[in-house]
Amino acid sequence: MEDLALDTLDERNEDIYLEVPIGTIAKDAETGEVLFEINADGETAILAKGGRGGLGNVHFKSPTMQTPRFAQPGEDFEEGWKILELKILADVGLVGFPNAGKSTLLSKVSAAKPEIAAYQFTTFVPNLGIVSYRDNQSFIMADIPGIIEGAHEGKGLGLRFLRHIERNSILLFLIPADSKDHYNEYQILLNELKQFNPDLLDKQRLVAISKSDLLDEDLMKEITKEMKEIPHFFFSSITERGITELKDLIWKSLTI
Ligand SMILES: Nc1nc2c(ncn2[C@@H]2O[C@H](COP(=O)(O)OP(=O)(O)O)[C@@H](O)[C@H]2O)c(=O)[nH]1
Ligand SMILES: [Mg+2]
Structure with a gap:
């Protein structure tokens, strides 16, 4: 004592x-x-x-x-x-506004059955899917609920969505073919991420134009011009155009 x-x-x-x-x-x-x-x-x-x-x-x-x-x-x-x-939640996380085609893509490339609808908040929690890739390899894809503009300010359910994005190794941005301004939509998404957590911009990014079945050659060229120097590729979950290339690209990004 x-x-x-x-x-x-x-x-x-x-x-x-x-x-x-x-x-x-x-x-x-x-x-x-x-x-x-x-x-x-x-x-x-x-x-x-x-x-x-x-x-x-x-x-x-x-x-x-x-x-x-x-x-x-x-x-x-x-x-x-x-x-x-x-x-880390998944190898690749899908980033995009509601209706960008995220859930449809996940259902196409994996056995996951996310809800798909032309309704903003179909996906409340991240859906995970295992994507089989060539010789018995696989990676995990996360369908993250759609970002809404102003999400970083806590608008709607946005903040919760952004938290999920932190937990993926690479981010695949989906800009739908029928977007009014593809370049601007991508910039808005980037900005939302940056406002929430600037470190998110250090993650590897891939940019894809979804719903490309809605486009002909001329429209694709126009979008490519619009996107300036930002590398992007076209795919369609409906016709499966570009889906194999998309998996190749993701795999390449995950293994460098
Ligand atoms: N034309 C076309 N429509 C698509 C494609 N992928 C998704 N959609 C449609 O776009 C709407 C929103 O898709 P969804 O996957 O729910 O988008 P999410 O909100 O990003 O998950 C649905 O009506 C889908 O049928 C595609 O490749 N081509
Ligand atoms: Mg969805």
Whole structure:
């Protein structure tokens, strides 16, 4: 017992619970060591251990000793920086406004059965699909709910959508053939991502013009001119035109 007169030592703080999404990894910030993962609903783990509380001097008060000058200090607690991060969701995430054709593409290239409709918010949560690729290889594609302009400001459900985008290794932007201004639509999407988290622009990007069955050669040339120097390719989930090339391109991007 030490000669301490700290009533505060008697404080017994409650445990602090942080709620995290499934797929959260806890790491030590200094060493990068993975401490644990939360992979199930309701799972708990200790991020930093608190010491057992001490006993303040009032605890040692007795009839013969009204003002004890000693107290029992609490045990040491753990202190340090930890990182909580979400695991990568998929190899490639589809980015686009509602109706860009994201869900249709995923259903075409994988066994996933996302809802498809000409309705803005068909996809509320990311749908994952395994895309088989040549010689028994595969990659995972995520159909992320459509971004709406102003998503970064928390408009509508946008913010939640943007969080999903953080969790993909490469991003495939879909600009539908019938967009009024393809170049501008791409810039708006980029801007939404940047406003939300500038690091998102460090991710590898592929740009595709979806619903290309709506285009003839002349219109394609026009779009290519419109897109300026931004590399892009055309595909259609309906006619499957360009789908093999699309998979090749994704695979190439994932393996460099
Ligand atoms: N013409 C044509 N329409 C398509 C194509 N892909 C999707 N669509 C249509 O576009 C609408 C929106 O598609 P969806 O996949 O739900 O878009 P999402 O909101 O980006 O997931 C639906 O009516 C689809 O049938 C395509 O390759 N060609
Ligand atoms: Mg959808």
